[in-house]
Amino acid sequence: MSKNIDVLIIGAGAAGLICAITAAKRGRKTLIIDHANKAGKKILMSGGGRCNFTNYFIEYERYLSLNKHFFKSALARYTQWDFIALVEKHGIPYHEKTLGQLFCNNKSKDILNMLLNECKSLGVEILLNTKVNKIRKNEIEKGFNTKTAIGDIKCQSLVIATGALSIPSMGATGFGYEVARQFNLKVTETKAGLVPFIMPKKWLHHFGDLAGTSVNSQVSCNKHQFKESILITHKGLSGPAILQASSYWSTGDYIEIDLLPEKNAENWLKQMKIDKGDTLLSNILSLVLTKKFASKIVSLWFHNKPMKQLSEEDIQYIAEKLKCWKVWPEKTEGYKTAEVTVGGVDTHAISSKTMEVKSVPGLFFIGEVLDVTGHLGGFNFQWAWASGFVCGEVA
Ligand SMILES: Cc1cc2nc3c(=O)[nH]c(=O)nc-3n(C[C@H](O)[C@H](O)[C@H](O)COP(=O)(O)OP(=O)(O)OC[C@H]3O[C@@H](n4cnc5c(N)ncnc54)[C@H](O)[C@@H]3O)c2cc1C
Incomplete structure (x- = not known):
């Protein structure tokens, strides 16, 4: 089987799903592939099963990165209020627990279902249990050729949304870092964060x-x-x-x-x-x-x-x-129980407005794979939503 699409997103987590929704709204033929057997596993387990999906007080001091200003542009363009509006559009009940932290009244599943329903209604295809074996830049036609477990996929834009190293049993891998290194990008030192x-x-x-x-x-x-x-x-x-x-x-x-x-x-x-x-x-x-x-x-x-x-x-x-x-x-306790990975793909090589790699047009990194880490309290999901959105607007 071979496929030819506009936007290929690797990783059906928070960042990948919101990116797909945004790109598909622009009429882009969008495919997400994930090696796990389920999309959004971390969304499901987040916030003790109730997903702390954002925070009323998204402040820049709540983020760590070696590139101190990188995350500001995306967070300003897609704010907590944008995500709250989406949650309200879907009629999902939520509450503020403490310190501005917003949780679902019911289950995290509400947030995942909301994203999957949006994807479905916009015609986003999601392939699970699918591994990517090789990525190659297509110098002639522009875009990328990827070899996957289900065949070759050609795409104009390739989005790496594979998250980071925390909780390997939930599908976390260093795949995004490998892709970064393949394209000569630096990866900053990583360590477990938000961890006992x-x-x-x-x-x-x-x-x-x-x-x-x-x-x-x-x-x-x-x-x-x-x-x-x-x-x-x-x-x-x-x-x-x-x-x-x-x-x-x-x-x-x-x-x-x-x-x-x-x-x-x-x-x-x-x-x-x-x-x-x-x-x-x-x-x-x-x-x-x-x-x-x-x-x-x-x-x-x-x-x-x-x-x-x-x-x-x-x-x-x-x-x-x-x-x-x-x-x-x-x-x-290490990555086994860490909520996040501190460090990641060095953002100096990435456009803060679009998440595109400056030296490789068409290649994007979003979400936790990047060297951007939020505090506990909904800040990490807000980064996933914001970086996914600004990427989806151009990919
Ligand atoms: C226990 C726990 C609770 C948390 N609770 C909260 C919370 O309440 N609020 C908050 O803001 N943050 C929370 N976080 C952090 C939050 O879950 C992450 O910051 C967020 O999920 C990152 O989104 P992402 O899309 O970048 O990556 P992920 O959600 O990790 O998604 C990455 C996806 O890529 C896939 N993938 C990985 N490697 C490959 C590969 N080689 N090929 C194909 N697919 C691949 C994975 O299967 C996964 O589906 C929590 C994290 C944990 C572990």
Whole structure:
């Protein structure tokens, strides 16, 4: 079998689907191929099954890339409001969970079905279980020739939307990076992002029995701060604030945890000494931390005295420790559980307006395969929608 089409998109994920819809609306004959047995697997598993599809507050500071301005143009052209309008057009019920994060009321499937229905009504063909074996630029006719498991496909525009390395069991591959290298593009160093930490054995010996405990805190890593909860796990640390910090962490770095982010700890402890002098320190701390957590840190770090017996120096020491708990993760859980890959195809070689490779007309990279990574909270899908859309407008 051989096919001749306008736009061939490799990868039926978030970016590939929105790109296909946009290109097909322009009348382009569009085909998506994916090696997985299902389209949009990550959409289905996202947001704990409810897909955090965007965020009311899409701010540029929420994105990491070595090319600091690259993502701005696409995000400004296809905004959260554009995607929300699409969601509303399809009557999908949604809600804001926290911090502007928008989730489906029902299931992530609503978002995937919306995209697949749009594709269907616009005549986009989707071939699953299909591998691409070879890509070659067609110098004579322009465009590209690809050899796939179902035969040769010729296309004018070739869009690489194959995502990145996180969760290999969901179909993630380094295919996009291989294509980039084939066309002499650089790939920046990659690492797992939005991922839990594995803590050293000694740390787990002390804190492992607190697995399941969640505490509101502010986590800092390499000058980036996140005020959300942390979760102690059997392997180490997780929870939203930790996942956010992990994208900025490299091996050997420490992270700082402020266990009383809303308080001036020293003043508060002094006040407690006046108001509740006979109360034990552990009971005072359990007013703001869980009882188990408070008892644990008091037993490890302090003397459990009644508040009135604490000296000025004691209070200062306790306050400092609570505001600045330094921990040294051993490593992250890696791509196996990471929500995203930090790094990717170097965007200096890509047009920020169209996602086209500057040196290879007709070749595009969109979504997570690029060196653009969002914070937790719907920012990664918004990047997939925005980069897919601007590409679909020209591909
Ligand atoms: C558990 C989890 C939860 C998440 N939750 C959220 C969330 O709630 N909100 C948010 O904003 N982000 C979330 N993310 C991140 C988000 O899913 C990704 O940023 C987004 O899916 C990237 O879209 P993409 O289209 O670039 O890549 P993907 O969605 O990964 O799609 C890539 C597609 O390419 C296919 N493919 C790969 N290699 C090949 C190949 N060689 N040949 C053919 N096809 C190939 C894959 O099968 C896949 O279908 C989550 C991620 C994970 C892992």
